[in-house]
Amino acid sequence: MYAVFKRELLSFLSSMVAYITIGIFLLVSGLLLWFFPDTSILDYGYAELDGFFSLVPYLFMFLIPAITMRAFAEERREGTFELLITRPIQIWQIVMAKYLASLVLVLFALIPTIIYYYSISKLGFPEGNIDSGSVIGSYIGLFLLGAAFTSMGIFSSALTKNQIIAFVISAALCAFAFLGFDYSSQIAALQSIENPIHNLGINQHYISISRGVLDTRDLIYFMSFSVLFLLLTNLIIGGKR
């Protein structure tokens, strides 16, 4: 499994995929956080990162599908999938390897943004006046959200040979999982089950973790979310033979 993981990660790093996605992520989040007047911290006047944390999920909705879309789709199109499956490796190990490699890339995209935290804590008055607990919670929340998005991306990539289709499906899945449940819960006909539907959505749990309170329910939610989609991926890959 480690061999496949290493190959995946190196292929991200040796192609432009990693640099372009991470670069665009940092560029857009940097511009929105520091430069554009509507969202900029400097115009907002409060030294806090809340704006950044509510923005990143929307960027991830596009960036993570871009990272994961090739995972299985490209291998199936090129035929290299046949070489991979005929190695003495279990299918779940291949799925996990691809999932973890993409997740590491998401982590690489998040790490440089810690500098925003540092800058903002310097800008606070008095210096260092920032809610660190909430920031740490938000980073954990972002990582878990990224993990959930990645599992949906890997799943979508297993559905098709076409990378564009994989991208669109996973962006739609991410958007629905993040916002769709919230919106659906407001439908009048569903009023009696508004809360359960609301709780199915990622946003609800992300906000809860972002407050800096690590609730086991949220952790279990995110983990079972990833596990569910990885199991589905495993089923699809195994069933297509």
Next chain:
Amino acid sequence: MSISVKNLSKHYDKQKAVDAISFEAKPGRILGFLGPNGAGKSTTMRMLTGYLIPTSGEAEIASKSILSDAIEAKKHIGYLPENTPLYADMYVKEFLSFVGQTYQIVNLPARIDEVVKMVGLTPEQHKKIGMLSKGYRQRVGLAQAIIHNPEVLILDEPTAGLDPNQLVDIRQLIKTLGVAKTVVISTHIMQEVEAICDDIIIINRGKIVANDSLEGLKKVYQHQSLEDIFRKLTA
């Protein structure tokens, strides 16, 4: 027996791509797997290598079931799929090292050098796979199939699209490998069969229509050319 196949079938809805075939292959002999396009050659090979799951039937590679003991069976197989799919963005040695790691080979760098020399990749070993010519890509494909020194080699049209010089080289290589291993190759080229195969299986519409040694087959059909025998059996 290195390969033993019993009533192996693969159905797609109502179409029987492979219909209850049985055969065996022995070490030290090269088995030619012949048949018209769409006869079920690749499907059979894909089932033996674990890429496709058979609808029914059973097969054993080196006495390991491909169904119940798939991972063990796969360790004994070297496989070159049709059209030689490879990761074009990887370097030759990087790719071979990746393949070697999936088999957990000890002393991998030495083994890679050995295999590179064996298949004649030395002059191109520092290039990216995507930059190689068809002939050299084929050699990389063979190198990844033999790197773990498997008992069984399954090669799906290993010489398709090669020029005459490359053809001779690759055939020679397969012949050398066939001395100690069980080799199954599929091909359309009859001269190739006469040049390297010891045993022949002809398959048509998912069924085996001939299974004999090359001499045996020629004796039965009174020394007709292999081409005529093939046409008679599969027309």
